[in-house]
Amino acid sequence: MSERYEVRLAGKGGQGMILAGIILAEAAILDGKNAAQTQSYGPEARGGASRSEVVISDGEIDYPKVTQADILLCMSQEACDRYFHDLKQHGLLIADAVHVERMPTSRAVVVPLTQWAEEATGRRITASVVALGFLAGLTGLVSRQAMEAAVRAHVPPGTEEINLRALAVGFEQAEQFIRSQSK
Amino acid sequence: MTGKLMQGDEACAEGAIAAGCRFFAGYPITPATDIAEVLARRLPQVGGKFIQMEDEIASMAAVIGASVGGAKAMTATSGPGFSLMQENIGYAAMAEIPCVVVDVQRAGPSTGLPTKPSQGDVMQSRWGTHGDHPIIVLSPSSVRETFDFTVRAFNMAEKYRTPVILLMDEMIGHMREKVELPSPEAIEVVERVSTSVPPEWYKAYENTPSDVPPMISFGQGYRYHITGLFHDERGFPTQRLDEIDPWIARVFRKIERNLRDILIYEADEIEDAEIVVIAYGATARSARHAVKQARARGYRVGFLRLGTLWPFPEEVVERAAERIHRVIVPEMNLGQLALEVERVVGRRKVMRVGKANGEMVTPQEVLDAIVRGVSAWL
Structure with a gap:
């Protein structure tokens, strides 16, 4: 079986988790990999739990959903409480400090994604794109070039520049984070 | 770049366009709305018509009307809407009107x-409308297959003059x-x-050697009658047994004699298997994952994936289970296709892995069943 890389992006409806999943899957494909993106959400348009899952592989993807996540992004407390148990033993948990107070593990990477988004673009909604940049910068899962192209292709028309700025902030913060860890 | 990111519903819409679909009538419903959204944009680009109707009953009626008018026609819906469409699906079956009904x-x-x-609509897709009638139901397992099966659905609908359900x-x-x-x-x-026979010779429901009577669109100068009542070769109501019985025999025969064309399935390492997993639709993805894991552990597991659910591929299933003690049928219902498998291979051989709570059957659940199934008779 070829290597599967599983990413779960979880938060609340309206935070852009599903769009983030689409962007990540598109970037993986632009990098020449195989990707499948699925989602789970309630009938309401905003609020309620919302999650998006992306499986990335060099080979064929049969089961398209997460079995044990390699990366878990939590943009709400509920998401963190609910999905931590599905994270791999040495999987990466990224939590937005603005929305998540109680951490299930001391190994969590807790960063103020929504605050960075607000400072960089003035819009909290871009936090999901900041998160994507941070996640990609931290793991190298997809290339920056592919990420930028994928953001351009999928964000609402007219918001490309704002979202690319959000993405750049995510990548920069990831670099800083790596530097701070290696000290 | 080879390949692009595409959604299943979008692939269905594109498959319809590729198959020549030029009419869609429907009413929005999650999770089928995306099909309508794409077709609302795409159909006008290729000279087709998109119409949002007042409900699903009218949608199905409009699809039948469009098909009689000569257009390849389709609708797309989900559970509650599919229930509403049943009466008119029966009408299409009785009047032998080609059309494609997508139920997500x-x-x-x-x-x-x-x-x-x-x-959960496996049985409804077969028996949702009243009365004995043949039907073709296809169930795709991937985005690409959704495109392919939508094309096949149109081809079968037109070729055999029958409604086809894409499940x-x-x-x-x-x-x-x-x-x-x-x-x-x-x-x-x-x-x-x-046909090129002159209008006065044309019989819309003639018993032809192929069992599929030629179909001329309304508006071409050929006048004939269409009804939901049992009808004679010219389409007029009848209660004569010598007209009803040949009709019933013919509409079933036109499907049964073409099973080679209609039955789509994929059999993988069935020959020397000790256990077989039979799956379809999204659950086939979980099943394949589990089968690979089981094989890696040394189990000899065969995998049969059904693309055509109805007519039920009896002989295919029978052959796959012939020398095998256990057949596992995972599905997102409490055992609907399993009933058919049980009918064909015997109840004691079949292990159901069913779930109706809105969650996918996981690979782990199928794997557990494989392990239990193998050890049960050792």
Whole structure:
């Protein structure tokens, strides 16, 4: 079986988790990999739990959903409480400090994604794109070039520049984070 | 770049366009709405018509009307809407009107879980409309296959003058994955059988050697009658047994004699297997994952994936289970296709892995069943 890389992006409806999943899957494909993106959400348009899952592989993807996540992004407390148990033993948990107070593990990477988004673009909604940049910068899962192209292709028309700025902030913060860890 | 990210519902819409569909009537419902959204944009680009109707009953009626008018026609819905369409699906079956009905299954009954997947309409797709009638039901397992099966659905509908149900599920409909669509030249597109007999000789329901009477669109100068009542060769109501019985025999025969064309399935390492997993739709993805894991552990597991659910591929299933003690049928319902498998291979051989709560059957659940199934008779 070829290597599967599983990413779960979880938060609340309206935070852009599903769009983030689409962007990540598109970037993986632009990098020449195989990707499948699925989602789970309630009938309401905003609020309620919302999650998006992306499986990335060099080979064929049969089961398209997460079995044990390699990366878990939590943009709400509920998401963190609910999905931590599905994270791999040495999987990466990224939590937005603005929305998540109680951490299930001391190994969590807790960063103020929504605050960075607000400072960089003035819009909290871009936090999901900041998160994507941070996640990609931290793991190298997809290339920056592919990420930028994928953001351009999928964000609402007219918001490309704002979202690319959000993405750049995510990548920069990831670099800083790596530097701070290696000290 | 080879391949692009595409959603199942989008692939269905594109498959319809590629197959020559030029009419869509429907009413929005999660998780099928995306099909309508794409076709609302795409159909006018290719000279087709899109219409949002007042409900699903009218949608199905409009599809039948469009088909009689000569257009390849389709609608797309989900559980509650599919229930509303049943009466007119029966009309299409009785009047032998080609059409494609897409049901992107969500958990039910009633409005159920609108955003969650299910395979709970397997029996409804077969018997949802009243009375004995043949039907063709296809169930895709991937985004690419959704494209292919939509094309096949149109081809079969036109070729055999019958409604064809494309039974998707929310997982496949909403999933996005990397796909490479075939080039237009590589796609086979079938047109309905026509005739060059003069109008006064034409019989819309004539018993022909192929069992599929030629179909001429309304408006071509050929006058004939269409009804939901049992009818004679000219389409007029009848109660004569010597007209009813040949009709019944013919509409079933036209499907049964073409099973080679209609039955789509994939059999993998069935020959020396000690256990076989039979799956379809999104659940086939979980099943394949589990089968690979089981093989890696040394189990000899065969895998049979059914693309055509109805007519039920009896002989295919029978052959696959011939020398085997255990057959596992995972599905997102409490055992609907399993009933058919049990009918064919015997109840004691079949292990059901069913779930109707809006969650996918996981690979682990199928794997557990494989392990239990193998040890049960050792």
